[in-house]
Amino acid sequence: MYGCQQTLISHNNELKAILKYVCAEANKLSNCGLYYARQMYFKAGKIVNKFDLHKQLNKNPHFGALQSQTAQQALTTIAESFKSFLGLLKAYRNGTIADCPKLPNYRKKGLTLVTYPSQAVKLIDHQLRFPLGSKVKTWFGLDAFYLPMPSNLDYKSVREFRILPRGGCFYVEFVYKLESVSSDVNPDFALGIDPGLNNWLTCVSNVGTSFIVDGKHLKSLNQFYNKQISTIKENKPQGFWSNKLASITEKRNRQMRDAVNKAARKVLTHCLNNKIGTLVFGWNKGQKDSSNMGRVNNQKFVSVPTAKLKDRIAQLCEQYGIKFVETEESYTSKASFVDGDFLPIFGEKPEGWKSSGKRTKRGLFRTFADWHINADCNGASNIIRKVATTLGLDLSGVSRGALSTPLRLRIWS
Known part of the structure; x- marks a missing residue:
């Protein structure tokens, strides 16, 4: 390495x-x-x-x-x-x-x-x-x-x-x-990661921990950058570029690289502190190319470097001897983890499939048993469940507290 x-x-x-x-x-x-x-x-x-x-x-x-x-x-x-x-x-x-x-x-x-x-x-x-x-x-x-x-x-x-x-x-x-680092981790302990926008990374483990890497500041930086570029390019010919545009873009790119490195390090530190030896990252290939969330939301989503963050986390996992697993995340947000709903693969959803729970409002998911849990934590838990049988993971350690009250970590705090 x-x-x-x-x-x-x-x-x-x-x-x-x-x-x-x-x-x-x-x-x-x-x-x-x-x-x-x-x-x-x-x-x-x-x-x-x-x-x-x-x-x-x-x-x-x-x-x-x-x-x-x-x-x-x-x-x-x-x-x-x-x-x-x-x-x-x-x-x-x-x-x-x-x-x-x-x-x-x-x-x-x-x-x-x-x-x-x-x-x-x-x-x-x-x-x-x-x-x-x-x-x-x-x-x-x-x-x-x-x-x-x-x-x-x-x-x-x-x-x-x-x-x-x-x-x-x-x-x-x-x-x-790079020299490989010997880490005291257990491969039976797993951390599931659900990437997003306001909640850049939502992480839930089977050892009863959970946290969210905040993405609001990152989104704000990108919004301000796009506003500056739009203002400068207004009434300018197509393909216009200047030293000021180059300087603004370079500053934004440095901020993005800094955010990627700090967020990846927060994830790694959590894994080492809790002896987590398996990391499961939910990722759909080509999801940015085919995103259809409207012009404004597409701009916010596409400009956040989540793919670079995923690759950086994978590099750190390799260096510290943590197993990195990437899996598709279809239906992980809709299915209820608490109720054990079946998780279909994209394009293979059975006819009549329906979730036991429901997303009641932004950020909140209600299970069949009328538990109100964090919607992104529900998705992160389902991401682990996608590969639990293959990897032989025990998910009984995912607690109600971890699903309901995740700790929010800010990148530049």
Whole structure:
């Protein structure tokens, strides 16, 4: 497993010019590699490998403008994208995937990611030395640029350094090897997660605990962002973009990444504190693409990065030895967990199927026994029940208190 730490580069005008030049040359080299690879595919029906690209383009002026290993990495990425295209094309012909893949296309004029392998970067007096190409030294008299090394990382553990241009800023990414953490957890203890909007994550366990990760603040940030974008773009031509729009978007994206990391950590901490060894996440593939909740609600729902949060939780589970299970969540909100209603799969609902309980008003679910419980907690419990038989989970520990009064956790509290 590998982790990635992203650090914003505080740069002066000289360093910014160097970073822009390096990322622009990498973008041009990528397009040169794409041209050669596309022509080989069109005219010879051949998918090029990375060695062909390295051999054909090592005399290219854009290749010489970059450090040799960095230039090779840019071309290797092109070869890997064509290899992935071939694999997807076979899967499409076999009927494994529904959409026909497209051949990798040229990049737009601008900047792109630059990758330095660890052996190309040296640590000198707590500063990382990033070498430049031989032609840059000849043209401009520069052989390297320097960036500070973060104090929380071990230089020897870093496998790769990346210069990432985004939103008018530059970031340096440190890719490092993650060590697995030994955790005292029990696989019979399970936590069910029901994703939503105001209640971003509703979590119920079979050890009598429950909590909700609040999503109202996150929704508010997205609403304000959309309002700002709409105001600035008003009466502007289609496709209008500016530095201010880029700055606003970058700030919003940082907030979303921060929310994802903090919410995932809250879930993991709860699992470790209660020795929960199985995590069941309810997820319907393509649910955002096919959402039909109206224009306003669709905008709110689609802009919240729940899929990234799911992936982040899965990564943490793998690192800490917690079993992560993803299951479809059809009818989990309608069926009554307390009454043990049958849970159909989407598209396979039996004729005449009816829930024993009913959602009486927003956020409240009434069971057949006239219990009033939290509607999202009912859904989260049913998500565990979807896989309980397969995983051999005992759900007798799901208490009435956990279903009725979940603890609300706020991300930025």
